[in-house]
Amino acid sequence: QVQLVESGGRLVQAGGSLRLSCAASGRTFSNYAMGWFRQAPGKERECVAATTRSGGSTYYADSVKGRFTISRDNAKNTVYLQMNSLKPEDTAVYYCAARPRPGLQPRSTEYPYWGQGTQVTVSS
Numbered sequence: 810q811v812q813l814v815e816s817g818g819r820l821v822q823a824g825g826s827l828r829l830s831c832a833a834s835g836r837t838f839s840n841y842a843m844g845w846f847r848q849a850p851g852k853e854r855e856c857v858a859a860t861t862r863s864g865g866s867t868y869y870a871d872s873v874k875g876r877f878t879i880s881r882d883n884a885k886n887t888v889y890l891q892m893n894s895l896k897p898e899d900t901a902v903y904y905c906a907a908r909p910r911p912g913l914q915p916r917s918t919e920y921p922y923w924g925q926g927t928q929v930t931v932s933s
């Protein structure tokens with residue numbers, strides 16, 4: 810299986826930017842489609858972005874389109890989430906997840922491997 814470790818979360822002011830990283834180990838990273846999810850207190854976990862094994866196709870939730878960008882570097886076994894124009898409603902724990910299948914997938918139940926999460930807090 811693959812192990813995932815997120816980093817990059819912190820407190821940032823509204824309008825600011827952050828880049829989250831998720832480092833993978835254990836298996837061939839390019840065999841996994843990847844997703845970024847977030848969960849705010851009292852809310853369900855939602856997919857904010859996903860990408861295919863090659864990184865050639867991406868999915869974004871409507872709430873982050875035009876502000877967030879998912880990318881991956883298979884040579885570095887890392888997937889990124891660039892977050893710009895952050896809003897207080899982006900505050901959540903952000904998780905990366907991996908699935909050993911092709912294609913884009915926004916459903917959390919389709920991902921068997923998860924990181925521990927990184928906290929993003931956006932102040933107004």
